[in-house]
Amino acid sequence: MRLLLVEDDLQVNQGLTRTLSHEGYAVESVMCLTDARSFVANDEVDLLILDLGLPDGDGLSLLSDIKKRRKPLPVLIxxxxxxxxxxxxxxxxxxxxxxxxxxEVDELLARLRVLGRRVTGVVSSTLECGPIVMDLAAHDVQINAQALTLPRKEYMLLKALMENQGRVQSKEQLEQKLYQWGEELGSNAIEVHIHHLRKKLPDGTIKTLRGIGYVLNRVQES
Structure with missing residues (x-):
């Protein structure tokens, strides 16, 4: 999920960027309204954290731009x-x-999870698909009650697929959820992550629809 952080305090900006990235968000951070407006205009933001006292104006003025977007954009001031x-x-x-x-950072993260569920339509912070259980609050994944440790990008990929069970996710959609704006990625980056993730999940969990994308299948518990 792509998150835009608009915060002009450098220490707060950098600290939150690290924390949010660790939590599985693809974060872009800016420190002024002008840059924030550019990202919002591109219509590729899923969540927005917005400071109000910015060097080039009041953050509240950005809300009118947000209302013009083609899709809703949850905003946490x-x-x-x-x-x-x-x-x-x-x-x-x-x-x-x-x-x-x-x-408190934990409170901020909890509030973001609530807003994120509005974006994905998921009603709980626990995602389930057959024997796979993902606890978004604890950043934890289990298969048949056994803990599964995943690198950050694989965790983000599995989260994106589990939030969209039964809905095909194209390569481009997954790239937007996993990578920050301007982040360098290889042409087969998603395929590589899918390959590694498949090895750790029950057989048949991730189905490839050639030329279209990927979809998560519910497999039987063992």
Whole structure:
């Protein structure tokens, strides 16, 4: 899932970028409204964390651009503005959530999981497909109750497939979910990750539809 972080405090920006990347988000971070508007205009953002006090304007002004998108964009405002009036204004202008600094990272991640479920239509933080169980909160995967350790990209790939069970995901869709904007990737990167992931899952879990994409199959528990 592609997440845009708009935060002008360099330390907060870098710390959150590392944390969110570790949690399986493809993160792009910017420090001003101008850059944020460019990413929103490309219509490739799935989630947005938005600071309000930015060097080139008020983050609230970005919400009007977001309303013009072809698809909904969940927005979490992350700001030092803690008055009730500020919270009401932000939510009334279209933000989905409002978190005041200083904040607990675990709370931010929990709120993002809620917003992420709105994007994918998943109603729980636990995803299941046959014997495979993924706990998004714990960043944990189990097969037949046995822990499975996955590299970050393979975890993100499995998450994308499990969130879209029964729906084919094209190579391009998976690339958008796994890689940050401008991140260098080989022409067969997705195929390589699929190959390695298949070795760790029950036979037949990932089905290839040649020329179309990949879909997750529910296999029987052993």
């Amino acid at each position: 992350l700001t030092a503005r803690d008055s009730l009036d500020d919270k009401i204004k932000g939510l009334d202008l279209g933000a989905d959530d409002y978190l005041v600094k200083p904040f």
